[in-house]
Amino acid sequence: MRDKLIIGRMIPTGSRVHELDPRAKIAAMLLFTAALILSNGWPQLAALAILSILVLTATKIPAKTYLRALRPLRWLMLFVFLFQLIAGAGNGAVNLSAVEPLLWSWTWGPFTLTSAVLSSALLAVSRMALLIVFTAMLTFTTTPSMLSRGVEGMLKPLSRKGTGAERFSLMMRLALRFIPALLEEAQTILKAQAARGADYEEMKLKEKARLLLSLLVPVTVGAFRRAEELTTSLEARGYRIGAPRTAYRQLIWRSADTWFTLLFALLPVGALLMRLTL
Template identity: 85%
Template sequence: MRDKLIIGRMIPTGSKVHGLDPRAKITAMLLFTAALILSDGWAQLAVLALLAAAVLAATKIPPKTYLRTMRPLRWLMLFVFLFQLFAGPGAGSAEASTAATALWTWTAGPVTLTSAGLSAALLAVSRMALLIVFTALLTFTTTPSMLSRGIEGMLKPISRGGTGAERFSLMMRLALRFIPALLEEAQTILKAQAARGADYEEMNAKDKARLLLSLLVPVTVGAFRRAEELTTSLEARGYRIGAPRTAYRQLAWRAADTWFTLLFALLPAGALIMRLVS
């Protein structure tokens, strides 16, 4: 189960991207997201895709691993595509259909699908795919503990007394630890049900839904049990939010982190300038 899990999994390859400060990678991801939002054409998206491909190649992680991150969201991507296709530019009105070349007419209603709608749908899905892949790069090259410490370091200057940033960091660190544990527990329950004669592969959709609902109670109880045990463990060790503590690995901002951040800072600035000019 852990081998199939992609969310929150760090893949060590010893690349230079792995060695960057987590704050630099988080900032780069936010700047890349802003550039994706500001981009409004295929030319700008192609530039973002080329830069993303170069950074992905620098991590030395196989491309198929990044492609696997889109699989859990494939239905959402399909929904976004269809929504943009039927409700995007050039769809739904005769006036809009004259602004773009109609590809075909849907006989079930007065809806005309156009090349503009198809382009908008492909553009939206491409933006979403780039966002998913680049977010995966952040988790693939950074351990959960360093990622949470990077977020804590970025939020501490703007949080009251620093405790708010520490609480958020602890919450995220525990969530990343609990996700694989809960999935593994659900897999164990499924195997136990299969050993008792529940053939999940041969069930219809209604029986599968009923089986999945039967997982809700034991997994929820297990989650509360783990949370209670974790709370007891933290209290026994004297853990307290806001207490002074040291870290084994200190965050160090280097020149490579500055250049990496500046490179991505140019993306939203360039996209905004092109929007203003056009």
């Protein structure tokens, strides 16, 4: 179970993207997400896809690794595609035909499936795939500790007393640490149930759902136990929010980080201009 969760792992390759400041990569991801939201056609999405391919190639991480990051969310992507398809077919091509040329149409009862509806559904799935892949790039090139410190560094100017950013960073860091531990505990329980004769492949869907409910209780109890032990450990070490502390690795903003951020800052501006002109 833990081996299937690839998003969140750091894959060191020694690329220049790995050496960038985590704040620059987080800002680039936010700007890339804004550009995806503002894009409403295939030309804008194609430009974003070309740029993301160039950045992914610069990470020196194999393309199949990014494709593996899409696998856990393939059913959600299929649901989004079908939802967009059914919703668009139910509304017809009244509004979509003004954006996409109406090449063909097929009517079945109250539903009217057209080329514009299909194009809109594929566009929504493509946006989602690009967002997942770019998020995977962020986690593949940044360690969880540096990622949380980058978030803390970006939020610190926005916090009034200076402790809000540190609280959020601590929460994020603990969540990143707890997720693999909980997955490992769930895998241990599943192996124990299999040793007692539970055959998952031969079970029906209803029996699998009941088995998952029985798995939820011990995992939840284990999560509360780990949280209590962690709280006791932090109190025993005298940890408190807002206390002055040093870091082993300092965040240093370089010129490469500035150019990298400026490059992605042009994306939402360009997408907005193309949306207004086209």
